[in-house]
Amino acid sequence: MTYARQSFTEGLETLPRMPSWVTSARPETPEDVAFLSGAALNHLHLVLSRDEVPQSLLRARLALRAAEVCVAFSGRPERAGELRDAVHLLRPGDLPGPAGETCLAWRRAVERPVSIKALGRALPAFEPGQIAGWLDTGQGMPVARAAMVLEAVLTKAPRSDVPALILADIALAQALGWDYLMPLLATGLKRADLRKRGDDLRLACHRALVSSAVEAVRLSTDLARRAAHLKAVAPKLRAKGAGDAVEMFLTRDAMAPSALPLTDRAARRLCDRLVDLGAVRELTGRDTFRLYGV
Template identity: 85%
Template sequence: MTFARLDQINDLDTLPRMPAWVTSARPETLEDVAFLSGAALNHLHLVLGHDEVPQALLRDRLALRAAEACVAFSGRPERAGELRDAVYLLRPGDLPGPAGETCLAWRRAVERPLSIKALGRALPSVEPGQIAAWLDVGKGAPVTRAAMVLEAVLRVAPRADVAALILADAALAQALGRDHVVPLLALCLKRADLRKQGDDVRLACHRALVSSVVEAVRLAADLAQRAAHLKAVAPKLRAKGAGEAIEMFLTRDAVAPSALPLPDRAARRLCDRLVDLGAVRELTGRDTFRLYGV
């Protein structure tokens, strides 16, 4: 690693840190919790403004965590490892199953710029007009808008937890002026919170956001460090197509060797080389059907 690259990685320590008072306070009133969630969201905005943070990778990994939470809400046993298998080892013509569908919905919701069309791709069973109508329900401040959308969707479709949470995060992103959905609400809302109404659901959303932003900021800092290291070792890779492979690792939660733009054997060698260099990790612990990620 060159000294320039090492300095670049060390500079990531300058990413703004969450003020301790945001997480140490124990507020009870809606007004106090709203103040803290606003401070947390502002801090996240500052972190996401740093070029070192791999935005697409962060969104994809948060999408996996949101999907894991939604699957748990439904009472299913699948966790991150099974969700990765259901999505990244999917072959043409295969069905991903209910848990896999949830993971695909979240991944599709975050991978393209926020629009009704992009949300319709994530939620193909919901008419675009209905998506637009639900998003228009949200009024007022960002978190209030998100809570109103969450409540409106679940009032009409009580079992549509995934659609409700995706659209609530979309409403939040719209209100904050973001061009992509960043999964936040699903990470820390409880299942019982989804059945609340009015001020109760707003309070639950504010509280969840304080916790989920802390998680998102920590993940952003970690991925920024890992992405910088991956870029630093990239010049050591001589395989044809290695540059495109690096870009895939920088934008996806997980990558199967078969998805890389190299012959099978060369792809496996590249993955093993990146593991040896400490630039990516093998995520499954298996000897076959492996998946790799930053």
């Protein structure tokens, strides 16, 4: 094992693990649920502060999961594979379709630091003033603020599940002092939860955040390990532009070879080489129109 790879591995061993009492507890009261969600979010906050975690890649992967949940809420059949295709295989002038629009909204929401301007790009159907007004609705502790924003949006625009969940996660991120949205509520809430209001909705948000924060920590550890391996094998790559390609893989959920800063042939060879080295995976199982990711 090289020194570089060893140092990456040692760093991963120091990533704090979610306490077992958070994952195994069976809360019986609203106070229990609120305590567990706070503990889970605090632990996730500690994990997100570590340099080993590829933050952009984590947000992109969580955004895909959030989009998948939202598409399922709407009754559509598309899942992760189809959503990746809808975004990454678009040709100039093509429309992504409803499922693709949902995926793009989440993707755009996590790409840039939280701001009204950035949210306007993710949610073009809403005016900046309207977005700011909804975010100002939230008061109190982080989960309560997120639940209030979620309720405010769904009350005013009952069919706007995606904007409501994005803005609720924004409110949570702001309350926790995070610069970027971290998709959590959408991946933990159930469709029926979106019809709840008041204390019932707040309790549903607490429950959702226990499970989604635990899963986000697990994903963080997995991606940190995969990212460390990709960085360790990067010196073996000889293709011009390989370094830039590696950085792209470390920040994006999936990549088509054509999106890499290499010629088509060199990009395909690089992707095959990275697969052989176990540094990236081919995500589609197809012989053509392939997509690759960490």
